Amino acid sequence: MAVYTHVSAEALAAFLQRYDVGELISAKGIAEGVENSNYLVDTTRGRYILTLYEKRVAADDLPFFMALLDHLDTKGLPVPPAIKDRAGEEIQELEGRPACLIKFLSGVSLSHPTPAQAHAAGDAMGAMHRAVADFTPTRPNSMGIETWRPLFERCGRSMDDIASGLYDDLGHALDAVEANWRGADLDRSAIHADLFPDNVLMIGNQVTGLIDFYFACTDIRVYDLAVMHTAWAFDAKGGGYDAAVGEALIASYEQHFPLSPFERAQFQTLASGACIRFALSRAWDWLNTPADALVMRKDPLAYVRRLKHYDAELVKRSV
Numbered sequence: 285m286a287v288y289t290h291v292s293a294e295a296l297a298a299f300l301q302r303y304d305v306g307e308l309i310s311a312k313g314i315a316e317g318v319e320n321s322n323y324l325v326d327t328t329r330g331r332y333i334l335t336l337y338e339k340r341v342a343a344d345d346l347p348f349f350m351a352l353l354d355h356l357d358t359k360g361l362p363v364p365p366a367i368k369d370r371a372g373e374e375i376q377e378l379e380g381r382p383a384c385l386i387k388f389l390s391g392v393s394l395s396h397p398t399p400a401q402a403h404a405a406g407d408a409m410g411a412m413h414r415a416v417a418d419f420t421p422t423r424p425n426s427m428g429i430e431t432w433r434p435l436f437e438r439c440g441r442s443m444d445d446i447a448s449g450l451y452d453d454l455g456h457a458l459d460a461v462e463a464n465w466r467g468a469d470l471d472r473s474a475i476h477a478d479l480f481p482d483n484v485l486m487i488g489n490q491v492t493g494l495i496d497f498y499f500a501c502t503d504i505r506v507y508d509l510a511v512m513h514t515a516w517a518f519d520a521k522g523g524g525y526d527a528a529v530g531e532a533l534i535a536s537y538e539q540h541f542p543l544s545p546f547e548r549a550q551f552q553t554l555a556s557g558a559c560i561r562f563a564l565s566r567a568w569d570w571l572n573t574p575a576d577a578l579v580m581r582k583d584p585l586a587y588v589r590r591l592k593h594y595d596a597e598l599v600k601r602s603v
């Protein structure tokens with residue numbers, strides 16, 4: 285359940301007065317998502333998303349995210365820019381939190397994408413990477429490779445309480461990824477860095493929304509595709525690899541950016557790195573979220589299983 289900060293009807297009505305969006309009709313908390321508080325807001329002029337940014341999103345990063353959304357929107361990508369108030373401001377404060385009123389996009393996020401849907405989503409990522417070629421603001425990746433070792437050490441041996449041997453397994457995987465990582469030799473650009481199926485809205489086989497840009501940053505372009513591959517091409521438990529979905533993502537992305545032989549050779553390492561990133565952030569949350577909290581904890585082991593898939597691929601390629 286992701287409504288951490290309650291917004292009173294009075295405070296919301298007063299907030300909306302800053303905008304040219306009509307009068308408040310209704311506001312409902314949105315249960316999905318774990319990072320921020322989200323409300324679905326209906327006014328006499330339309331429907332909007334109200335987001336209050338909680339502790340994981342730094343207020344100082346919001347101008348980068350909003351500039352990226354505005355840039356992509358201007359280029360015709362289906363992203364939700366923040367609505368400007370009458371003074372032209374996008375970033376506000378509400379109930380003591382940074383807050384934005386955001387364009388509502390239709391569509392639903394999928395739990396089990398088909399190859400055709402993966403094809404559309406890979407195409408959308410390729411189009412997004414093309415569109416940022418002239419986007420100049422930068423932001424370091426707050427969950428990039430340099431942060432994995434410190435996060436691994438902060439989680440420490442407590443990870444063995446999640447599954448026996450997890451600390452050693454992730455430690456060995458991290459050693460291998462750090463040794464093989466050739467980030468400095470790969471193209472960089474603005475990337476989404478978290479384009480999971482729940483961050484892509486679709487109607488049928490058409491992408492209607494790319495959302496949740498709050499990990500967006502400047503990093504290796506193909507790493508974005510690797511993140512997407514780890515998130516889309518496996519069942520929820522992370523055990524079964526769906527080759528048709530995985531191949532559809534890459535084939536459609538390649539319509540925009542064909543992978544070079546070097547990028548292909550690095551892909552397993554980038555994907556293993558992505559698995560470590562999500563296994564570690566999930567493990568940290570698992571160890572630091574009380575079991576009875578309202579927020580649903582995501583399973584770190586689903587990502588450890590995916591790691592095994594990429595390791596096996598790497599071995600297959602080297603024999």
Ligand SMILES: Nc1ncnc2c1ncn2[C@@H]1O[C@H](COP(=O)(O)OP(=O)(O)OP(=O)(O)O)[C@@H](O)[C@H]1O
Nearest residue numbers: 314316317318319320322333364387388389495496
């Ligand atoms: N612009 C939008 N248009 C329509 N629905 C939206 C929009 N933004 C968010 N939503 C809805 O709100 C839900 C939560 O949004 P979002 O994924 O941004 O939250 P979050 O708390 O940052 O979550 P997480 O990082 O866990 O994915 C989405 O699953 C989607 O249903």
Ligand SMILES: N[C@@H](CCO)C(=O)O
Nearest residue numbers: 478480562565566582
């Ligand atoms: N998409 C991430 C959450 C944001 O880091 C996960 O499923 O673990």
